[in-house]
């Protein structure tokens with residue numbers, strides 16, 4: 001039996017995780033938490049809001065699935081890594097914002113860090129057991145979102161409901177807007193840097209509209225390994241929860257007779273500046289990824305509330321990165337201060353947008 005603690009149980013990932021757990025008698029949901037919505041009866045231990053690490057202490061899980069959205073998931077990530085409890089990580093924002101602190105905690109705790117993001121689960125599988133010296137680069141694929149092919153001018157006045165209409169993935173609102181701006185792929189670049197120890201010049205992003213290839217690893221001999229499948233988060237969730245077993249899922253395997261389209265294009269960095277800004281923040285290091293993430297969270301929420309325009313999201317993130325101190329955080333307190341300072345700056349920038 002594996003005892004699972006699920007944080008973010010009411011969200012898109014959380015609901016799919018519950019489906020996976022219910023199909024596998026060897027998985028037991030021992031704790032479930034949300035931010036505001038009720039979770040009564042989902043698990044023996046439940047909690048709405050508050051300090052999620054208290055729930056984790058009581059639950060004594062074998063695996064923590066962090067499916068909280070945003071920086072709010074950071075305590076969960078750090079708790080699991082520090083305690084050496086295996087962490088199935090959907091909450092990319094915590095690893096982006098606190099990469100160095102998280103890796104240091106993982107070294108002390110010595111537990112597994114299993115990515116749930118589909119691209120990183122795919123990368124993990126292509127990289128597993130390979131000599132790092134044989135790896136040339138890692139390619140993350142992006143569907144391009146609902147606005148693929150549009151120019152910056154054509155994006156100026158798009159609405160939240162247009163941004164929420166993702167062509168291939170059905171996800172929570174924040175990540176769906178991030179997919180429309182390509183900030184999501186930027187967060188994933190930084191996430192991949194920390195997960196796989198690859199420098200940014202060995203991390204590529206390509207647009208692949210059908211989302212069949214989730215990631216591809218190029219090796220020094222000219223060969224490449226890719227991970228393919230229909231876009232369905234139940235596959236990487238199940239992989240992380242049942243690792244290393246790779247249990248069956250209800251997701252069909254690829255129908256090759258249906259004619260799969262495997263097209264790849266370079267991303268348009270002019271129309272989607274958040275991807276380049278994320279890469280710069282990652283390369284800059286220190287608290288730049290934390291600042292990128294916090295400013296983006298504030299701006300996305302304001303866009304969803306129709307307080308700013310789509311193009312303002314990137315403007316606010318760029319202004320935050322230009323104006324704030326990006327020096328490294330020595331501990332969680334300093335990191336949380338950088339996050340809070342960025343949020344205050346970005347809130348101020350909203351009224352000027």
Ligand SMILES: NC(=O)c1ccc[n+]([C@@H]2O[C@H](COP(=O)([O-])OP(=O)(O)OC[C@H]3O[C@@H](n4cnc5c(N)ncnc54)[C@H](OP(=O)(O)O)[C@@H]3O)[C@@H](O)[C@H]2O)c1
Nearest residue numbers: 008010011012013034035036037068069072090091171172
């Ligand atoms: N959805 C996907 O397909 C997908 C794919 C790859 C990666 N991810 C990542 O997975 C994470 C979750 O995404 P999602 O799409 O599932 O988001 P979502 O549908 O918006 O769900 C977010 C979950 O987080 C909970 N939450 C928010 N703030 C919280 C807090 N302060 N304390 C405790 N719980 C809190 C929410 O609870 P309430 O319902 O009570 O607000 C909800 O259960 C994100 O980091 C996202 O980037 C998602």
